[in-house]
Amino acid sequence: MQGLLSIYKKELADHFSSYRFVIIFALIAMVSFITSYTAGMHLRESLEGVAKPKFVFLMLFNTPGAILSLVQFVSFLGPLLGIVLGFDAINRERAQGTLVKLVSQPIYRDAVINGKFLAGITTIIITLLSIVLVIFGFGLTLLGVVPGIEEICRLVIYLVISIFYISLWLGVSMLFSISFKNIATSALASVALWIFLSFFISLGADVLADMAAPVDRQGYTTPEMVVKNARIKERCSLFSPMVLYSQAASIIVNPMEKTTSSFIVMGPLERLSASRFQNPLSLGQSIVVIYPHLVALVAVTLLCFLISYLVFMLQEIRT
Amino acid sequence: MENERIIETVGLTKKYGQQTAVDQLTFRVEEGEIFGFLGPNGSGKSTTLLMLLGLSRPSKGSARVCGLDPVRKPIDVKRLVGYLPENVGVYRDLDAVESLTYIAELNGINGGTVSKKIEEVLDVVGLSKDAHKKVGTYSRGMRQRLGIAEVLIKDPKVLFLDEPTLGLDPDGAFRVIEIIQSLNRNRKITVLLSSHNLHHVQKISHRVGIMIKGKMVAMGSVASLGKEKFSLEEEEYTLEQIYMKYFEEG
Numbered sequence: 001m002q003g004l005l006s007i008y009k010k011e012l013a014d015h016f017s018s019y020r021f022v023i024i025f026a027l028i029a030m031v032s033f034i035t036s037y038t039a040g041m042h043l044r045e046s047l048e049g050v051a052k053p054k055f056v057f058l059m060l061f062n063t064p065g066a067i068l069s070l071v072q073f074v075s076f077l078g079p080l081l082g083i084v085l086g087f088d089a090i091n092r093e094r095a096q097g098t099l100v101k102l103v104s105q106p107i108y109r110d111a112v113i114n115g116k117f118l119a120g121i122t123t124i125i126i127t128l129l130s131i132v133l134v135i136f137g138f139g140l141t142l143l144g145v146v147p148g149i150e151e152i153c154r155l156v157i158y159l160v161i162s163i164f165y166i167s168l169w170l171g172v173s174m175l176f177s178i179s180f181k182n183i184a185t186s187a188l189a190s191v192a193l194w195i196f197l198s199f200f201i202s203l204g205a206d207v208l209a210d211m212a213a214p215v216d217r218q219g220y221t222t223p224e225m226v227v228k229n230a231r232i233k234e235r236c237s238l239f240s241p242m243v244l245y246s247q248a249a250s251i252i253v254n255p256m257e258k259t260t261s262s263f264i265v266m267g268p269l270e271r272l273s274a275s276r277f278q279n280p281l282s283l284g285q286s287i288v289v290i291y292p293h294l295v296a297l298v299a300v301t302l303l304c305f306l307i308s309y310l311v312f313m314l315q316e317i318r319t
Numbered sequence: 320m321e322n323e324r325i326i327e328t329v330g331l332t333k334k335y336g337q338q339t340a341v342d343q344l345t346f347r348v349e350e351g352e353i354f355g356f357l358g359p360n361g362s363g364k365s366t367t368l369l370m371l372l373g374l375s376r377p378s379k380g381s382a383r384v385c386g387l388d389p390v391r392k393p394i395d396v397k398r399l400v401g402y403l404p405e406n407v408g409v410y411r412d413l414d415a416v417e418s419l420t421y422i423a424e425l426n427g428i429n430g431g432t433v434s435k436k437i438e439e440v441l442d443v444v445g446l447s448k449d450a451h452k453k454v455g456t457y458s459r460g461m462r463q464r465l466g467i468a469e470v471l472i473k474d475p476k477v478l479f480l481d482e483p484t485l486g487l488d489p490d491g492a493f494r495v496i497e498i499i500q501s502l503n504r505n506r507k508i509t510v511l512l513s514s515h516n517l518h519h520v521q522k523i524s525h526r527v528g529i530m531i532k533g534k535m536v537a538m539g540s541v542a543s544l545g546k547e548k549f550s551l552e553e554e555e556y557t558l559e560q561i562y563m564k565y566f567e568e569g
Contacts, residue, residue: 002424002425006424009424014412017412096408096411097408097409098408098410100404100407100408101407101422101466102425103374104372104400105397105425105426106425106427107425108394316375317374317375
């Protein structure tokens, strides 16, 4: 425990004093503030003289501001924070020759990697929490509304999901920093995987769906084909952590959103209820809708940490 | 010199795939001696040190360090052994005191004694004046001395020094060698010194071992090795001549 705590403290200090953390923090904070501020201004205009809808406070997070809503922005930029915190965690120590020094101290070897993970996760938590709290302040001053207990619960869950999502990328970049000796390689590999999983999986899903169930735009296509096509597309795009996360986050932050699937693939009863009932979902029901998403996200994150841990523990420590 | 064995190995072997880095190594180092560990690059000296520390698992054979098995009790071994790796790295953004505080914390030394201890080891290696400069600004010799300070902070019983004078100017190398000798004399620390600088090794070692291609080809005091190899009693041989002889044969 002794070693873990000392490494944790040093890593945390390193993160907070590094320029790259300051830069990425400034970027994310700035974008978030601008987004929620413009969202808040829109809301104030559109709610003028209208009966106050439920969950006004959450609208700060799910209403598109300048371009995207805050939830969407975090799903785009969040991974960058995780990557920045982890891509050179181990191979920098290896390159500067301090890794041997570290592991020749009387500490267990896993203290090194656990300390780095924990410091990274703590940094992520502090970053997200401070941003959400500032937006809280915006809500109070701009809209003059106080969040209800359910809204706070939803925000806490949103925070937890976001922490897991960004930690996933911390785990990925850390895994690369363990397996690649070169810092530039591990940074590039992390960014490449991030871009691939976030932006190219959906293109791949389109191609795959069109191959398996071709939908002819001009000619005649059976409704079954269309549904099959949409279903394949949906399933495949769930391989992207970004899709997984943004679906889960938008359901939890927006009680009016009742399902993650598109209108085409819904059953008739589902369609009926979606068009008939305009009441918000209760928190419990929102969680039920995204339960599979949550499990998948947590599982992938833990798996990533586990693999990094194993690879690091079994690696030869040679300079 | 007491006759207690600080380091003892029996048939220690390390294989990387097909390649044998250390082959059936059997040797021992006794308490209070400086053992010069010689051999060409890639002869398996560093691998041996890593195995003795429990950082690398032997393929065959066993080792004992201070009576402990490094495979089973690496933490206890590392508590007693100070290891200065070849080309040891530094945290460039910290100063000497901060670096030493970090290492002390990792060794479980905390509380009021830390700052006193840091002052003491900095004094031993002659870095007291530069204690608050960033390590990034240090010369190579100063970094090496800081490395020695870092292994001293845990009050080690044994030191493993891997090429401590590599790349240092004559003055820097001389200071490091002097520090090692005084530690051995004043604190009775056993030293396992791996080096290519045969002149230094000859000057301070009680015994030397020559390792070639993973095998210990000779072991003993410089004088006895000279006799053994050249079988001439009257003339004294330098370690360099002995080493080259073994090297050509190996």
